Amino acid sequence: xxxxxxxxxxxxxxxxxxxxxxxxxxxxxxxxxxxxxxxxxxxxxxxxxxxxxxxxxxxxxxxxxxxxxxxxxxxxxxxxxxxxxxxxxxxxxxxxxxxxxxxxxxxxxxxxxxxxxxxxxxxxxxxxxxxxxxxxxxxxxxxxxxxxxxxxxxxxxxxxxxxxxxxxx
Numbered sequence: 001x002x003x004x005x006x007x008x009x010x011x012x013x014x015x016x017x018x019x020x021x022x023x024x025x026x027x028x029x030x031x032x033x034x035x036x037x038x039x040x041x042x043x044x045x046x047x048x049x050x051x052x053x054x055x056x057x058x059x060x061x062x063x064x065x066x067x068x069x070x071x072x073x074x075x076x077x078x079x080x081x082x083x084x085x086x087x088x089x090x091x092x093x094x095x096x097x098x099x100x101x102x103x104x105x106x107x108x109x110x111x112x113x114x115x116x117x118x119x120x121x122x123x124x125x126x127x128x129x130x131x132x133x134x135x136x137x138x139x140x141x142x143x144x145x146x147x148x149x150x151x152x153x154x155x156x157x158x159x160x161x162x163x164x165x166x167x168x169x
Contacts, residue, residue: 005069009039012114023047023058024122026114029167040065042074043167046118052126053153057160059086060167061097061121063114070110073102076121079165087156089128089139098134099124 002010009028016026025045028037042063048054060079066072077095078086085091090098100107101120133139141149 003067005065005067006039008070009065013039016114020115021119024115024118025058026063026118029062040067040069042114044114044118046122046125048157049122049126053150054125054157057157059125059160060165061118062167063117070112072104073108073112074114074117076102076117079167081156081159082164085135087138087152088125088135089130089142090124090132090134091138092134096134097121097124098129098132100132 013028020026023045024047026042027044028039029041029043030036031038042065044061044063045058046061047058048056062077062079063074064077065074076097076099078091078097080086080095085093085095092098099120101112101117102108128139128142130139130143138149138152141152
């Protein structure tokens with residue numbers, strides 16, 4: 001019998017396939033043996049919002065769900081860009097996203113959907129939370145040298161658009 005978590009993920013997958021925001025992608029990853037999909041590990045794509053330094057690229061992110069989902073949020077990690085962590089004040093050196101709706105001790109609620117998470121992460125890209133820094137250099141530039149911060153983000157968007165993110169299974 002399927003677990004509550006797997007039933008919820010199947011439902012979310014079906015809802016996503018029917019209706020999702022333009023430019024976004026989200027689907028379970030293939031199993032390492034190539035047989036079937038792993039409902040508990042998803043690969044997602046978040047487009048940089050038009051009119052921002054993030055535009056022109058789709059940023060890859062993995063979502064890892066536990067059997068406790070939706071009681072506990074998924075772990076969301078950006079795929080490295082040319083071997084480096086995504087340059088952003090709220091992305092930990094591991095690639096993990098620092099966002100209150102992904103923290104069970106803060107704003108996580110079991111009713112939050114994959115679509116809501118991805119839209120929240122897209123919003124975070126261009127609207128960093130300076131009260132919750134996770135990566136020193138981008139935070140310092142964002143708060144003290146915005147011009148250089150924006151230059152680095154635009155360069156990163158070009159790198160991502162040119163295939164700089166490789167997904168490991």
